[in-house]
Amino acid sequence: MKLFNTADLFKNHLPYDGTVNYYGNVITNSGHYFQSLLNEIDWQHDQAIIFGKLVTTKRKVAWYGDKAFNYKYSGIEKVASPWNTTLLELKCLVEKICGETFNSCLLNLYHDGSEGMAWHSDGEKDLKKNGAIASLSFGAERKFSFKHKTTTEKIDLVLENGSLLVMKDETQTNWLHRLATTKRVHSPRINLTFRTIVEK
Numbered sequence: 001m002k003l004f005n006t007a008d009l010f011k012n013h014l015p016y017d018g019t020v021n022y023y024g025n026v027i028t029n030s031g032h033y034f035q036s037l038l039n040e041i042d043w044q045h046d047q048a049i050i051f052g053k054l055v056t057t058k059r060k061v062a063w064y065g066d067k068a069f070n071y072k073y074s075g076i077e078k079v080a081s082p083w084n085t086t087l088l089e090l091k092c093l094v095e096k097i098c099g100e101t102f103n104s105c106l107l108n109l110y111h112d113g114s115e116g117m118a119w120h121s122d123g124e125k126d127l128k129k130n131g132a133i134a135s136l137s138f139g140a141e142r143k144f145s146f147k148h149k150t151t152t153e154k155i156d157l158v159l160e161n162g163s164l165l166v167m168k169d170e171t172q173t174n175w176l177h178r179l180a181t182t183k184r185v186h187s188p189r190i191n192l193t194f195r196t197i198v199e200k
Helices: 030-040 085-098
Strands: 019-025 044-050 053-065 070-073 076-079 104-110 117-120 133-139 142-148 154-159 163-168 175-179 189-195
Touching: 019 085, 019 154, 030 085, 030 133, 030 189, 053 076, 085 133, 085 163, 085 189, 154 163
Parallel strands: none
Antiparallel strands: 019 163, 044 053, 053 104, 070 076, 104 189, 117 175, 133 163, 133 189, 142 154, 142 175
């Protein structure tokens, strides 16, 4: 069932200082892609340097791209693996829908609602400044929130299975975002964030 009409596709869900477009469910065979990603991706437990200590998370991640891009966040550097067929299919589909182009993808596997992401912005120096980031979700529905860095105004969206959300313009400069933990979700979610790395 489509929850959005054509006008909604161009609606900016942020009131100011950035642009977030939510396209709703864009994948008809989301179950097939969920299983393919679950089985084919080289998932690894994520790591971060927090207060000088190396922390390993329950959440798993993977990093893919056009080249062996280096990408550093939370004090840890990752090297991109080459695209597989499934990821290339999804990248082409996302690019066609939103009109942007991407050269890399960071994937997250959340096993249930106890796993999430704290408030942050994707402002790493390796990323294209004010470039679009396309977030494709499979599996469990989860609440995704934005908080303005100055006014602290909050915006909540529910990301459904097979849905696409695009953050662009000055969103990362002015807004934080998070995936809140919840006791209500007992099934996994896979999230793909297509990005553009700027080569040095």
